[in-house]
Amino acid sequence: MIVERPMAEAVYIVTDIEADGPAPGRNSMLAFASVAVTADGEERGAFEAVLEPLPGAAPDPDTYAWFQTQPQALAAATRDPRPAEAVIADYVAWVRGFSGGRVFAAYPLAFDGLWLDHYLRRFTRHALVEGHYARDRLFDGSGLCLKSYAAAITGRPPWDCAPRDLPPDWFGGHSHTHRAIDDARGYAHLLGVLMRRGAERGWQASSRRDS
Template sequence: MTDTTGGRDEWIYVVTDIEVDGPWPGPNSMRSFASVAVTAEGEERGTFEAVLEQLPGAAPSPDTFAWFQTQPGAWAAATTDPEPVDRVMARFVEWVRSLPGPRMFAASPIAFDGTWMDFYLRRFTRYGLVQGPYERDVLFDGPGLCLRSYAAAVTGRPVAEASPRHLPAAWLGDIPHTHRAIDDARGYAHLLGVLFGRARALRPPTG
C-alpha cells in the first residue's frame, strides 16, 4: 500500500484533564473536565469544558475536599454553575463526533483520568473509551494514549518523574498547572506536540 500522507500523523488527539472530589468513580464525583483536540503537531482543533453536578448519592472524600480548600480557585472552577451530568456527556459525545477522524483519547495519566471518563461515558451514554471489537459505532478509534508513559519513554525518565512538576515549563507551553481542567488540558495538549516532535527527531532515517 502506498503511503499518501507523507508520513504525517493524521490522528486527532482529544487531550483531557479531569477534576474529581475523591478517588472512586461512583462513591465520589467528577466535578469538571476539559478536552483540547489537537493534531500530532500540537495544532488545536477545538476545545470542550464543563462543570458537572454531583452523582446521586455521592459525596466528596474528606481528604480530597480538604486539599481543595487549599486551592480555592481550582475548587471554584470545578464547582461553579454545574450542569446535569447526562446533558454534559451527551454534548461531549456530539463534540467528539464532530471532530475529523481518526480520533484518540489522551490523558496524563490515562489510568486515572481515563477510568473516570470511561465510567461517565458508559453510565450516561452508549459509548466508552475503548469499545468491543464488534462494535461499529465507536467514539474513539484508538486504544488511548497515556501522556505520562509516553513522556517517560521519549525522555528516558522514570514514569514517576514525568509529571508536570518534573518537566520543563516550556514543554507545557508555559501554562501553569493550576488544577483548573482547561488550563491543565491545554498544557498537556502542548506537551503532546512536544513529545511527538522529539520522537520524530529520534527516528532513524529511512530509504
C-alpha cells in the first residue's frame, strides 16, 4: 500500500452536511461544514459553506416539510449560497492544507460521506475512498463512522446511539441545531471523547492480558 503522509500526525476531518433530500444528484446538498481535529480533540481548522442547488435537482417534499419546522437551520443552510463547483474546489484546497494523514469522519459515515463522495466525484478527480494504491489521495483510509464508534464504546446498538441518547457533555456544549458547523463541532468533540475512552479500554484489556 502506498503511504504518502505520516498517519501518526493524522487529523480527523469531522463533517456534517445538510441536504434538501436523501438522494445525491436528485436532491442537493444545501450546506456542509468540516472541523479538523487531532485524536485528542484539538481543533486545527474549520471549513463551512452554503451551496447553490445542483442543476436539474429538486427538493424532496418530506425533507422540505421538515425544514419548515426548523427555520433557523433552513436560514443557515440557504443564506448566500455559492456555486457548488467553486465550494468543492475550495474544500479540496483546504483539506490539502493538512500535510499529515487525513481521515474523513461523520455521524453517520454512510449518510454524510455519501454526499461528499458524490460532490467530489462530480466536481473533482477525487472521491471519498480512492483505493489503497491511488497516489495523491485526498483522504486516507475508508473513513470513520462516529455512530458505529459510539456504539462500540458504549455497548449500545447503533439505533440507540442518536445524539440525544449520549451524554450532552460528550458534545462539548455544542447543541445539535442542524446548522452544519454547530453539529460538526459537536461531533468533533465527541470524537475526542470516544478516542480517550477507547484508549482507556484498550489499556485495561492489555493489562488484563499481561497480568
